[in-house]
Structures are given as structure tokens and as C-alpha cells.
Amino acid sequence: MPNIKLLQPTSIQEAVSMLSEHRDDAKIIAGGTAMVIMLRNRLIAPSVLLSLGRLQNLRYIRHEPGIGLRIGALTAIREAELSPLVREKNPTLAQTFGEVANVRVRNTATVGGNLSEADYASDPPCVLVAMRARVKANSVRGEREIPLTELFQGFYETSLAQDEVLTELIIPDPSPTTRSAYIRYVTRSSEDRPCVGLAAVLEMEPDGICKDMRVVAGAVASTPQEIASAEALAQGHRMTDKLIKEIGDAYASAIDPISDMRGSDWYRKQMIRVFVCRTIQKALANGRNGT
Numbered sequence: 001m002p003n004i005k006l007l008q009p010t011s012i013q014e015a016v017s018m019l020s021e022h023r024d025d026a027k028i029i030a031g032g033t034a035m036v037i038m039l040r041n042r043l044i045a046p047s048v049l050l051s052l053g054r055l056q057n058l059r060y061i062r063h064e065p066g067i068g069l070r071i072g073a074l075t076a077i078r079e080a081e082l083s084p085l086v087r088e089k090n091p092t093l094a095q096t097f098g099e100v101a102n103v104r105v106r107n108t109a110t111v112g113g114n115l116s117e118a119d120y121a122s123d124p125p126c127v128l129v130a131m132r133a134r135v136k137a138n139s140v141r142g143e144r145e146i147p148l149t150e151l152f153q154g155f156y157e158t159s160l161a162q163d164e165v166l167t168e169l170i171i172p173d174p175s176p177t178t179r180s181a182y183i184r185y186v187t188r189s190s191e192d193r194p195c196v197g198l199a200a201v202l203e204m205e206p207d208g209i210c211k212d213m214r215v216v217a218g219a220v221a222s223t224p225q226e227i228a229s230a231e232a233l234a235q236g237h238r239m240t241d242k243l244i245k246e247i248g249d250a251y252a253s254a255i256d257p258i259s260d261m262r263g264s265d266w267y268r269k270q271m272i273r274v275f276v277c278r279t280i281q282k283a284l285a286n287g288r289n290g291t
């Protein structure tokens with residue numbers, strides 16, 4: 001990898017001003033698990049690499065009442081998986097981080113890198129969309145928040161501007177009546193990315209009526225897929241097997257899946273139908289927040 005200039009800012013202010021200066025030539029590198037593969041395979045050839053490695057103040061996990069979990073972008077996925085705070089406040093999220101790749105990758109890959117990469121077959125994005133999480137992004141123009149529902153724009157494409165750094169992930173606390181689950185279905189090695197990933201978050205009334213439901217399918221299209229008309233079928237109803245099957249059918253017919261080495265479009269449609277149902281059932285069987 002010849003002639004690449006490495007910049008190593010020590011503050012976020014320095015990072016965004018360097019990015020602004022080298023706007024068209026620079027690429028951010030965090031854990032490097034995806035970037036190094038792209039560089040080695042000559043898929044990208046930036047003249048400047050801006051490493052976030054020295055921004056250790058972006059490596060934290062906190063909880064703020066009324067806001068929720070706040071995870072710094074440089075936090076390793078493994079740290080988020082093992083964090084007692086994430087496990088206590090949101091077990092489904094801790095479980096999801098724990099299912100990414102393998103321990104070696106999770107020790108190096110960062111939470112911010114996973115979201116910024118926007119790979120269609122990553123695990124956390126669909127869960128975080130279903131949980132209505134949001135991220136903070138910084139640039140020389142200041143800070144802004146982006147809901148996860150608006151972050152993913154296409155294959156490896158986000159709504160982050162070229163000169164923005166993703167700095168924080170915020171996950172609102174589930175309510176005492178929230179039920180959630182994530183199931184990843186792999187067709188190759190257990191460490192591979194999923195063929196289909198399904199997240200379900202249900203807000204249940206104490207009498208067993210569903211107040212609100214969010215179901216998001218990952219790895220089946222360029223971005224996480226949420227079908228509002230199918231979610232609406234659950235509102236105000238008891239979650240019977242018949243209704244859950246109807247919702248599974250509605251997701252399968254509304255999504256136009258991709259084909260890749262993990263499964264054909266036809267196969268993915270069948271798996272969407274099956275795993276929408278299983279994930280809703282798993283969420284309902286789970287205790288509060290996925291425990």
C-alpha cells in the first residue's frame with residue numbers, strides 16, 4: 001500500500017478539521033477489519049488514512065436515565081457484548097454484538113465502524129433500527145443526530161457526509177413491557193455473516209394485546225427492511241399463531257430479496273417467512289428486554 005499518508009488526530013476537533021482539509025482524498029480507519037481488506041484488495045486507494053485510534057475518549061459505554069445507553073464509536077464490539085451495563089439494560093443488543101463474526105474480529109472491530117461500513121449483511125444494523133437507535137456525527141459544521149432509520153442508504157452507503165465522523169450510538173431504554181429478539185440464520189460457517197437476520201421489538205399491554213411492533217429484516221436487501229403495513233397488522237391485537245403467520249407472509253411478499261453466495265432470492269423469501277414468525281415468537285417468549 002504505497003504512498004498513503006497516515007493522520008492520527010488526538011481529539012475529535014482535530015479529526016474533523018483534518019477530514020475537512022483532505023475531504024476528497026481521505027478515508028477514516030477505526031478497527032481496520034474492513035478497511036484493511038479493502039486496501040489489500042485494491043478496492044479503494046485513498047491518499048490519506050485518518051486513524052481514529054488515538055481518540056480514546058470515543059471508547060465508552062454509559063447509561064443516562066431518560067436517554068438510554070450511550071456507546072462511543074470506538075468501543076470494540078466485544079466490549080459492548082461483555083458490558084454488564086448493556087447486558088442489564090438491553091440483553092438482546094448484547095446478544096447481537098456477541099454474534100458478530102468471531103472473538104478475534106469482535107476484539108478489533110468497533111461499534112462505529114460496523115455501522116459506518118453499512119454492509120448489507122451486518123448483524124447490529126437491523127436490531128438497532130428496530131430499537132429506534134440513533135447516532136451522533138461530527139464535522140467542522142458541528143454535531144448532528146441521525147436516526148438509524150435514516151442512516152443506511154444503500155449497499156455500503158450511509159447518510160454520513162464525506163467529512164463526518166460517527167461519534168456515538170444512542171439506544172433508548174426499552175419500556176418494562178418491551179419484548180425483543182434477534183435471530184441470525186447462517187447458511188455457511190457459524191462465523192459467516194447471516195443469510196437472513198431478523199429483529200423484532202414488541203410493546204405489549206399487560207393484558208397481552210400488542211400496542212406496537214417493529215420487525216426489521218437484515219441481510220436480504222441493500223438496507224434493513226421494515227414493512228410498515230405488516231407491522232400494523234399487530235397493533236391492538238393478541239399475537240396468535242395465525243396472526244404471526246400472516247405477518248410472516250406479508251414480509252415475504254413485500255420484500256424483494258437479493259441473491260448472493262449465502263442464498264438465492266427465492267430461498268431468502270422462504271427464510272424471511274420462517275424467521276419473521278420465529279423471531280416474533282422468540283421475542284414474546286423472552287422476558288423483559290430479551291432476558
Ligand SMILES: Cc1cc2nc3c(=O)[nH]c(=O)nc-3n(C[C@H](O)[C@H](O)[C@H](O)COP(=O)(O)OP(=O)(O)OC[C@H]3O[C@@H](n4cnc5c(N)ncnc54)[C@H](O)[C@@H]3O)c2cc1C
Binds near residue numbers: 029052105114122160
Ligand atoms: C472475517 C470477518 C467476519 C465478519 N463477520 C461479521 C458478522 O458476522 N456480522 C457483522 O455484523 N459484521 C461482520 N464483520 C464486519 C465487521 O463487524 C466489520 O468489519 C467491522 O464492524 C468494521 O469495524 P472497524 O472498526 O474494523 O471498521 P473499519 O474497517 O476501520 O472501517 C469500516 C468502514 O467504516 C468507516 N468508519 C469507521 N469508523 C468510522 C467512524 N467512526 N465514523 C465514520 N466512518 C467510519 C471507514 O472509513 C470504513 O469505510 C466481519 C468482518 C470480518 C473481517
